[in-house]
Amino acid sequence: MKYLAFGKRFSKTYFLLVTIVVAFLIVLSWPRFQKTTLNDSTEKEIPQEIVLTVNGPIQPIPEVMPLASEKVALGNKLFHEPKLSGNNQISCATCHNLSKGGVDWRKLSVGMNGTVTQFNTPTVFNSGFNFKQNWTGKANTLEQQIETSISNPRSMGSSWKDVLQKLKNEPEYVNLFRQIYSQEISKENVEDAIATFERSLFTANSRFDKFLKGDSAAITEKEKEGYRIFNEYGCVSCHQGVNVGGNLFQKFGIIGDPLANKPTPITEADLGRFIITGKEEDRHVFKVPSLRNITLTPPYFHDGSAKTLDKAIDIMAEYQLGRKLSKNETELIVKFLRTLEGEYQGNPL
C-alpha cells in the first residue's frame, strides 16, 4: 500500500517533469521550426541558389588575350582575301561571316564553283579554345586547319603554291609580311597570321560569364533554372570547359541512332571521326561542339539537319541522355544558352 502510494506519487511527478521538458523543448525549437517551413514553401517558387564559380564545369572566357595586334590585322585581311581560293571568289569569310555569328546560316555551304561542303560550317568565334579543329578533329591546331580549307576542292580549291604566288604578286602583302615577320611570304607566316586573327575572335563578357565571376544578377531566375536542367540532366558532362564544348570527342547517338530516321542516305560525313582513324569505335563520333553563341548559328549538327535550337536540344536529350524533355524544359535550356552570347571587340555578337 505504502509502496503503491509512493509509485503513484512518483509517476505523477515524473509525468509533470516530462511535460515541462517537452514544453521547454517545443518553445526552444519553435523559431527553427518556423524557419524551415518557411524555406520549404519558398523553395517551390524561387529555385534554390546555384553556387557556380569560375572553377566549375564551365569557365569564363578571358577578357583579354595577349596577341600581336599587327598579326591580328594582317590575319583579318587574309581571312577576307578571295585570292586564297582557286577561282579568286571565295574567302574564309564567305562561309564564316563574322556578322552572322561566324557562319553562313546554311545547312551546308557553297564553296568553289558552286560545290557544296560535306559538313555544316562551324563558327570561327572561340575556335581558338577547341582542343582540335573540324567536326572530326582532323586538324590539331588552327594553323593545320587552314590547310584543310585551302586545299579542299569543296571549299577553296586551291594549293599553297598558287596562294603564295598570288600573294607575292601584291606589293602590299610583300611589305606587310616583311615588316611583321622580317621574312618573305611563306605558308608558315600566312598560317600564323590567320591563326592569330582567329584567336582574336573570342567572345568574352557573356552574361553567363559575368554570373560565373560573381555577378548573381547577370542572369535571371529562369535562366538559372535552365542551367540547372542542363547540369542535372548531364548536358554539361559533354558540353563543358571554357567553350562549353570543344574539349572531347563523343558519339552522336549514345542511346539509339539519331541518323536512323534521316530522310536522305547516310553520307561519309555522318561517319564522323571514323573517316580519319578507320576505327570502329570512332564511327559517328564527333568533336562535341561549343555552345557559346549557339543561339546565333543555326542550323545545327554536323549535317545542319536541325533547323532550330529547340529541335537540336530535344534530339540531344533523347539520343545522348535517353530523356524526353517537356516543352518548358526545352525553353528553359534555350534561355540558359542565350546567356552564352558574348561580345566581340566590346559589341554584342
Ligand code: HEC
Ligand atoms: C566553303 C565554305 C568554307 C570556307 C571558304 C572556309 N571554311 Fe572553314 N569550315 C567550313 C566547314 C564546312 C568546316 C567544317 C569542316 C570539317 O569539319 O571537316 C569548317 C571548319 C573550320 C574551322 C574549325 C572550327 C571548329 O570548331 O572545328 C575553322 C577554324 C575554320 N573553318 C576556319 C577557316 C579559315 C581560316 C578559312 C579560310 C582559310 C576557312 N575556314 C574557309 C567551311 C568553310
Ligand code: HEC
Ligand atoms: C554524350 C555527350 C553529349 C551530351 C550528354 C550532350 N551532347 Fe550535345 N552534342 C554532342 C555531340 C557529339 C554533338 C555533335 C553532334 C553532331 O552534330 O553530329 C552535340 C551537338 C549539340 C548541339 C548542336 C551544336 C552545333 O553547333 O550544331 C547542341 C545545341 C547541343 N549539343 C546541346 C546539348 C544539350 C542541351 C544537351 C543536354 C540536353 C546535350 N547537348 C547533351 C554531345 C553531347
